[in-house]
Amino acid sequence: MAMETQVATIATDRTSNVSWGAVIAGAIAASALAFVLHSFAAALGLSLSSTAPTWRDTSFALVFLAGLYLVLLAIVSYSFGAYVTARLQTPLAGVSSDAEFRDGMHGLLVWGLATLLTGIMVIAAAQAVPRLAAPSAGAASTSVAGENIIAFDLDRLFRSERRPPGNMDYPRAEAARILLTAPSHRGMQSDDRAYLVRLTAAMTGLAPADAERRVDTVIASAQENLNRARRSGIVLGFMAGAAALIGAVCAWYAACAAGRHRDGREALSPLWDWGRPAVRP
Known part of the structure; x- marks a missing residue:
């Protein structure tokens, strides 16, 4: 009877292991950083599209570079959001063997939520751009x-x-x-x-x-x-999918690393240990 009560207590505790507040905070942090990095990309000419009529003249090298920037953006933003989430969590008592898996799953939740937020913003932008860039004045064009x-x-x-x-x-x-x-x-x-x-x-x-x-x-x-735009779309679409998958892996490992730092199982690098006391000579 005592064993059944203990098992039921552990099951009840584990149903509340998801810290949604930390997950939402990490997803917001990841989306905000991604927005900032996208702004830098637009300023450098690495944006995915342009309203200029000569945007199709973009070379393949520049399109591929824009795709690589997407991968770098995913690695940085997802890792940052997952790290924030894991550091905001409270360590679980008595289930240290599951701490690594729990932190990794929180990182994946941040990845999923941030991806959904990005998808919503992309869909909204895709619906707004045609209305803003319609070449004819007056009534909306039929094509x-x-x-x-x-x-x-x-x-x-x-x-x-x-x-x-x-x-x-x-x-x-x-x-x-x-x-x-x-x-x-x-x-x-x-x-x-x-x-x-x-x-x-x-x-x-x-x-x-x-x-x-x-x-x-x-x-x-x-x-x-049209053929050039199609090739560019294929390259950027493939790179966007690869960036999302790589971002999921990075979010998992970043959250696990943050959990080890949070629990004191691994020393934090002095470069990032901003909470350490100042050492005076």
């Missing part, structure tokens, strides 16, 4: 995503000395949807190309032959730009 990817190509397609008749929102959106088929497996269909030539001639007043040459030039440019 904002397509126009933002190849906005400069659309400008070149409909460039004219005269004022285009009527509202250009729908013609631009329609042309964007047609141009987006250029890098597909089947490529742009002949009837779509012919319609784009007629649309360009009607909007710009060009002769059919001139409109056809302009359309061919814009199709080639849009295809190259």
Whole structure:
């Protein structure tokens, strides 16, 4: 009977082993540090996207460097948040054998919560950017995503000395949807190309032959730009996934190291032991 009571007491104690206050504090610290490091990246030109029409001219080396920066950012921010969480916890009495695992799991909880917060911010930013970067004024475009990817190509397609008749929102959106088929497996269909030539001639007043040459030039440019954007997206997506996985590992080990420092099982480096008394000569 005494053994059953002891087991029940231990089980009850372990159900409250998650220190959610420390986890939330660590996740906030990790997200704040990640935001600061993202700001530095934007200032250095390592941001993942740009509203400039020539952002597609970014070289592969710079895209890869931006991906490596994502990995470094994940290592630093997740490790910092997990370390903060483990140091804020109160050591458990009588379960020292599980202390390492408990600290590591708290580090993973910080990683998961900070990742969710980052994902929410990225989704909110992705929804806001198209509205801010929509090229046409007035009513919202019917193909904002397509126009933002190849906005400069659309400008070149409909460039004219005269004022285009009527509202250009729908013609631009329609042309964007047609141009987006250029890098597909089947490529742009002949009837779509012919319609784009007629649309360009009607909007710009060009002769059919001139409109056809302009359309061919814009199709080639849009295809190259879309392929380059696709390759950049693949590289950055892979690096973002790798950064998240590496961040999980770093969060686990950082939390375990912080637990050893907290419990006095491992001496803290003098460089980071800010609480030590000052030594006077």
